[in-house]
Amino acid sequence: MKIEEFKGIVLSATDYSEASKILNVLTDKFGVIGIMAKGAKKVKSKFSSVSNPLIYGTFNVYYKDNKLSTLISVDVIDIFENIHKDLTKITYSNYLLDLFIQTSRQDNNCELFGLLRDALVKINKNINSKVITQIVEIKLLDYLGVSPKIDSCSLCGSSDNIVTLSSYSGGYICKNCFSDEKIVNSKTIKIIRQYYYVDISKISDIDIDKNVIFEIDDFLDDYYDRYTGLYLKSRGFLKKLNL
Ligand SMILES: [Zn+2]
Numbered sequence: 001m002k003i004e005e006f007k008g009i010v011l012s013a014t015d016y017s018e019a020s021k022i023l024n025v026l027t028d029k030f031g032v033i034g035i036m037a038k039g040a041k042k043v044k045s046k047f048s049s050v051s052n053p054l055i056y057g058t059f060n061v062y063y064k065d066n067k068l069s070t071l072i073s074v075d076v077i078d079i080f081e082n083i084h085k086d087l088t089k090i091t092y093s094n095y096l097l098d099l100f101i102q103t104s105r106q107d108n109n110c111e112l113f114g115l116l117r118d119a120l121v122k123i124n125k126n127i128n129s130k131v132i133t134q135i136v137e138i139k140l141l142d143y144l145g146v147s148p149k150i151d152s153c154s155l156c157g158s159s160d161n162i163v164t165l166s167s168y169s170g171g172y173i174c175k176n177c178f179s180d181e182k183i184v185n186s187k188t189i190k191i192i193r194q195y196y197y198v199d200i201s202k203i204s205d206i207d208i209d210k211n212v213i214f215e216i217d218d219f220l221d222d223y224y225d226r227y228t229g230l231y232l233k234s235r236g237f238l239k240k241l242n243l
Helices: 087-106 111-124 129-143 186-197 210-228 233-241
Strands: 002-016 020-027 031-037 056-063 069-078 162-166 171-174
Touching (some): 002 069, 020 111, 031 087, 031 111, 069 111, 087 111, 087 129, 129 186, 129 210, 186 210
Parallel strands (some): 031 069
Antiparallel strands (some): 002 020, 162 171
């Protein structure tokens, strides 16, 4: 057992025994790991305030490979205060935490940490939660092993005359391959590709047509259902709230 230090974001916290909690933490060094926070349920514990979802900090732990590590300390970097004050932001963020837990089960990749951190930083800074979430959803498809084809036609590979987007075909469709797919706005075709390549940390302002957001949502909903095999309760919750 050795001491390790890394940056991490708490994805979930589960009660364990009378007094402790087990944290699921997305880290920049090991992907997602389980950390035992001894005594975290006690009000006076130094761990009680940091053993909650959305805590972002520098963690020190006794690290055990493929087993539960044990928490030594957390230096909090951000608690994402604005997210906690707003129902829309917290609902999207909870969905993201859920999505990252599930994605890490398929690919426990250290890169996931930066993606989640950047997304939460932007949502906390009042950048449109729905758009940030869509960008993350597009990017996560690579880690889920079902990358969309949005550089060229998903059927013939041509990059000319792209006319629409089809989740059934897995991405773009060109004029020659088009049969009876629904035609989406030309902006939707362009923007979904920008989403895929954009560096979230560089976004300072987003203004996207409602119709484009709607069409991308439609594509992603169907794509996730069709190819990822994920069942996300929190996504259903977003739909129910009509966010
Ligand atoms: Zn084609």
